[in-house]
Amino acid sequence: MSTAADILVDTLISWKVEVVFGLPGDGINGIMEALRTRQDRIRFIQVRHEESGAFMACAYAKWTGKLGVCIATSGPGGAHLLAGLYDAKLDQAPVLAVTGMQYHDLIETFTQQDVDLTRVFNDVAVFNAQVSDAAHMESLAGLACRSALTKRGVAHLSVANDVQEQPLAAAKRSKRNQPGHAPNTLFEGRRLPAEAELDKAAALLNEASRVAILAGRGALGAAEELGRAAELLAAPVAKALLGKAVLPDNHPHSTGGIGMLGTLASQEAMEQCDALLIVGSTFPYIEYYPQPGQARGVQIDRDGQRIGLRYPVEAGLVGDAAETLRLLNQRLVRKQNRGFLLRIQASMERWRGMMAVAEEKTDAPLKPQTVAKAFGSRLPDNAILASDSGQNTELAARHVDMRPGQDYAVSGALASMACGLPYAIAAGIAYPGRPVFAIVGDGGFAMQLGEFSTAVRYGIPLKLLVIKNNMLNQIAWEQMMFLGNPQFGCELQPIDFARAAEAMGGRGFTITRREEVESVLDLAFATPGPVVIEAVVDRSEPMMPPKMPADYARNFRKALPDTPGHEQIEASIAREPAKTMMQAGET
Template identity: 80%
Template sequence: MPHAPDTMTSADILIETLINWNVDTVFGLPGDGINGIMEALRVRQDRIRFIQVRHEESAAFMATAHAKWTGRLGVCLATSGPGGAHLLTGLYDAALDRAPVLAITGMQAHDLVDTFTQQDVDLTRVFNDIAVFNTRVADAAHMETVAGLACRAALAHRGVAHLAIANDMQEQALDDAARSSRNKPRHTPDQWFQGRRLPMEADLDRAAEVLNAASRVMILAGRGAAGAAAELEATADLLAAPIAKALLGKAVLPDDHRHVTGGIGMLGTLPSQEAMEQCDALVIIGSTFPYIEYYPEPGQARAVQIDRDAERIGLRYPVEVGLVGDAAETLRLLNDRLRRKTDRRFLEQAQAGMTRWRRMMAMARSKTDMPLKPQVVAAAFGRRLPDTAILASDSGQNTELAARHVDLRPGQDYSVSGTLASMACGLPYAIAAGLAFPDRPVFAIVGDGGFAMQLGEFSTAVRYGVPLKLLVIKNGMLNQIVWEQMMFLGNPQFGCELQPIDFAKAAEAMGGTGFTIDRPEDVERVLDQAFATDGAVVIQAVVDAYEPMMPPKLPPQKARNFRQALPETPGHERIEAAIAAEPLHSMIEAGTGGDDKAG
């Protein structure tokens, strides 16, 4: 039974605070450093659920994904020492993508801390690089204040908050705490306050002047533009502007929208890159897309950026006007000041480019070659996603497949580890989505490298009844790293081969269902069977390991590096054949201008 209010322990206060802050899920793994917190969760399991993971890294990824999918606070829990340290990768994901997450970790007994006892790791020091709020809880009276403050800090700063709690202090009753005379009970409310954040009127006028004077306006939209689709459409129409989407902004507008030119960067499209190279004005909305080389040349375009965080304005490109405010509100105010452009040629050029790009991608998706091409199965998987689907991907070549070959429709959602770009995120992201939205179908595209890192987490999907359909791109290779080794420095592939795992059998061993596709003529039939199967499903697609991953335009230097690395790279004959065929041949030609020496 729960403790009476006057005998609430630190752990009770913590969990009651989470409930009051509308937290309904805690992701974690038990350990003796958090026994008190586990008991507080046990006696409240009718009001807050504990999701047991197989690795604490997954708990942090799930908490991060929960925050991204829902907009609410994500919470992860780990024991002292190694348990807390295992959270780090997922928490860096939250910190870099600005997701509000509270990490709770245990500690050894308060009077043995820093005495070299077992698992004596000062996790407040470990987390200091990533946390917007980070403290060691002194006692129950301290917990009464800092638990809500940690929640508030994570939400207000959209970052990671951390509470470290000694295991004996978790069980300390509030009336046993040595409360100081100035620490009045319950002096901090369990709520936080949000207001409208709007830019200055003068900045709106200046932004409108810049954009009204331009003739070739490009828009870059990121995750911060979510919830502003109608306003973004109106802006693009007024400015006759193509819209490139950063990866985290993939679901902001449908991929077939008349203004959308697809992704940007290594995973992007040729029309997006060409529009960036030719624009004379750039509008960045809710994005800090990190690859500076894919922006216009500094001085080429006048730039306006909209972000609710002033620190993010001008991070990637010299910005003439920064509009600090929420995307939808700011765009509404800006649109009232914009004049509709009568010259639509820049937009029409981008639209014609997208028609050509889609034809090129259709070539890749229709190949009947053996070994099976990954684009074929990724596109067929994407076509089957229902209208309310939630899609996650991992980091690697599978990200490129999701970005280029899965066209999202209205009502569908997508996320990934963005700025951190960590492997092993796809499965935890998908599980978090299924738990947050049990009425929506959940899907993931992952690689064999990333999936193997957290393979046991598939049993978590089975355990909690997540009806996940997970496509594993199995090429026996850390494929993205292969092409980066070759293109970035001109080095032959080395160290990237993977020992094969039968993921279909592994899925069945964990209580799910497994399917295998290894021939193009089987793709449609097997996918139909897999999508008709209830519960957690793995579809392993055995694909060509030598299908290159290319940017939309291969720069001359990278083309020279690639050519230099080819002769000593295993399978170079098959790679040569692949790049001689469409659409890869055209993608290389676009960057090198037909220079055979470069390409």
């Protein structure tokens, strides 16, 4: 006789869910048993912390486009999911979270782990329900899956542990709740913009003389159409971080990233354009867009709620990026004047030269750019790359060039630390035949260090580069630039990550000097299985925007004298490329 837990897991299988990430607990014993008896059809991936399980579910959804699923026990187990679920909410990844509860008739009686997780999840979830009995599960399980996929967000089901084990025959079904009335099917269709809006957008772009394009994660899968639009419009393409893999970094129209972690060429494109085409992005840093009134705006997004959210647009095209671009391209006239594009391309070449200066430094201590470039240059054509949040994100954004066939993901709008390793593990679970790589910082990696044992357990072919400067370096620089405060509270107790990797059954390598980089990376990349490469780097190496804003420069100068190690920092910003970036804010 099927129980509520059986109905839930059978429903997941019918929705073609192949993987569930989670950690067992007494609040989900019934669900664990249903998974155990169906392990030939659905795989349970045990994590070491529920937060990682939620990050993995989010990342799995991003990597595959499928529904990501995570489970956690009652009380603290469910609460631990929140960081990963907010990651899914803010980056619009479809995730189903299932949490346990105490016995249904002891809820709100101050019993053990008596936390109303439906109330806790009320902000993060697009669908949020407590399952009352097995008959109720028949209706809710499929609806939760459909809601997450349709609304591209988090769905949550909270199930008391005794309800999980309740047979369907024991449920007191109401007369209106007929068995089988809710189909386990997702009904989808193409959504395309109105012809009049397409005509309006094309006319605006055809009239402009200096068009720039901003592409984000919503443009993944539309590379051909995006490249065609860029060619017709003679437009440079700046990429939001989540859209790093949209176009290869060596594409003639690509200017790399935008914003704090971006390139000078992307910033100049935004400062000089007279029209902006935004494709699948709500890049949050408004200060890096053109000034309102400077450029006319066109935006393509599958979610109409996000049109005009960051920059005022005159034409909003609600629809799939590839299909919409295809229709738009049919209306565009190839621009004969390519001067704007050529100027930005020349700026991009200068930027690459500046980055090469940082990457090729040979002085001690070892520079993080050197290691990141060498690591990225070794990635095979089918590589999957994840990064964490912090200075390591800047290194991945600026010093690792994506090629066709490679994929990249990170915690975007949430920008959460501790995401990099779970993202990489999820990639290995989703695509067992592909090599997986990650660039993380010592701060974020330490938060979920034990999860490396999960990579070992499941044989993830992971090469993980740890940028070790014993600092929360991005935070330290933000303290100085944003408010003019000296660095404080950012120093970290050192951890030997290479030895920790060995202790967990993987392999560990350490790089401390420039002359070790190539040989150690060659050895690490030739080593099968999960590998940690610990690079001990210069903690004084600056993390700066491509063009330092004047107020940031003033704040930085104010904070510098009272910051520990300010002499080394002063020497770092006196050298290229930091010197050029800094000068813009001091003139």
